[in-house]
Amino acid sequence: MAATVTAPLPPEDGGGPGGPDDPGGTVQPPPAEGEDAPRRVKASIGPDDHVFRLLARAGGFTVLAVMSLVGVFLTYQAWQALQVAGWSFFTTSEWNPDSGVFGIAAVLTGTVLIALVAVVIAVPLAVGTALYISEYAPRGLRRTLVSLVDLMAAVPSVVYGIWGLFLLQPELLVVGPQGDGLPRWLATYAGWIPIFRVDGFDPRDPIAAGTALTSSTFIAGIVVAMMVTPIACSVMREVFSQAPAGEREGAYALGATKWGMIRTVVLPFGTGGIIGGTMLGLGRALGETIGVYLIISPVFEIQTHILENGANSVSALIALRYGEASPFAISALMAAGLALFLMTLAVNFVASSIIARSRSGAASDA
Numbered sequence: 001m002a003a004t005v006t007a008p009l010p011p012e013d014g015g016g017p018g019g020p021d022d023p024g025g026t027v028q029p030p031p032a033e034g035e036d037a038p039r040r041v042k043a044s045i046g047p048d049d050h051v052f053r054l055l056a057r058a059g060g061f062t063v064l065a066v067m068s069l070v071g072v073f074l075t076y077q078a079w080q081a082l083q084v085a086g087w088s089f090f091t092t093s094e095w096n097p098d099s100g101v102f103g104i105a106a107v108l109t110g111t112v113l114i115a116l117v118a119v120v121i122a123v124p125l126a127v128g129t130a131l132y133i134s135e136y137a138p139r140g141l142r143r144t145l146v147s148l149v150d151l152m153a154a155v156p157s158v159v160y161g162i163w164g165l166f167l168l169q170p171e172l173l174v175v176g177p178q179g180d181g182l183p184r185w186l187a188t189y190a191g192w193i194p195i196f197r198v199d200g201f202d203p204r205d206p207i208a209a210g211t212a213l214t215s216s217t218f219i220a221g222i223v224v225a226m227m228v229t230p231i232a233c234s235v236m237r238e239v240f241s242q243a244p245a246g247e248r249e250g251a252y253a254l255g256a257t258k259w260g261m262i263r264t265v266v267l268p269f270g271t272g273g274i275i276g277g278t279m280l281g282l283g284r285a286l287g288e289t290i291g292v293y294l295i296i297s298p299v300f301e302i303q304t305h306i307l308e309n310g311a312n313s314v315s316a317l318i319a320l321r322y323g324e325a326s327p328f329a330i331s332a333l334m335a336a337g338l339a340l341f342l343m344t345l346a347v348n349f350v351a352s353s354i355i356a357r358s359r360s361g362a363a364s365d366a
Helices: 047-090 105-136 139-154 157-173 182-189 217-240 245-253 258-269 271-286 290-295 314-321 327-357 359-365
Strands: none
Touching (some): 105 314, 157 217, 157 290, 217 271, 258 271, 314 327
């Protein structure tokens, strides 16, 4: 039986191989009668789009390059001190670089404690303010409140430090007919908790010197909390305002109250924003310098009693010792700065990851 060879049909109207309707070079069946032929959609990118894309990429790479250069510079400057100290740099509480005994255990503990006190105070304030602005504030007042919160974030740190030193601390420590100051009250009724205990101080003694409660981690944490609150509030407010309108209306349709709708729709949707805003505020609190420097009385020992006089932080250590440091001591300070840089970078990276993985982050990306 002879084989039958079928020759390919010649292209007609551009529909065969190589035609405009067949860019891949394969034979496509003609469209059925009344059916539109498929067309390839191609976006038209103008010169403005190319310029914008180029600028956006340049901005992103510039930020990455600057961060990398900062890390490389700190590592280079700190390498001499890190080689001398080794791993004891993270476990030693003393700071005598010229004698070869130095470490950041004390200042690192103080940095973390001040930041934690700030976050514990700032998060409830930020959540409450963000909910009021996004859910309860009248429309005409909302823009004013947003501007005020953003203005708080723009206030210089030194202003907060002066406010804490000359106004907040004396008011917190005053003992009057209406009761004890807040630090003394905490030491009296919560002193059984280790972090609120004050060694060598009897808070129930009315003539006990109040200087034992000054320049403490607690007061420094309150000052830093005022700096952290606007940042966390801005992130949370943006997330709360993106809660789906359909879910809000559905909650109301099922008979939910205003608070019921917030509790079942807004807060679950904004969980990632709350955590992310908290972590971003924590990153700011870890690196705060001048506000803490003006409040604390520096001590180089691990101080876990937040109400007791004396505290320290990595940034305050650098500000305190840089002016009189020898070349090797400067290398040690750079090592402390490198540790703070990596810790802050890690906190901010975790915050960005949490926001991106949340419902609110996915909605904003879409």
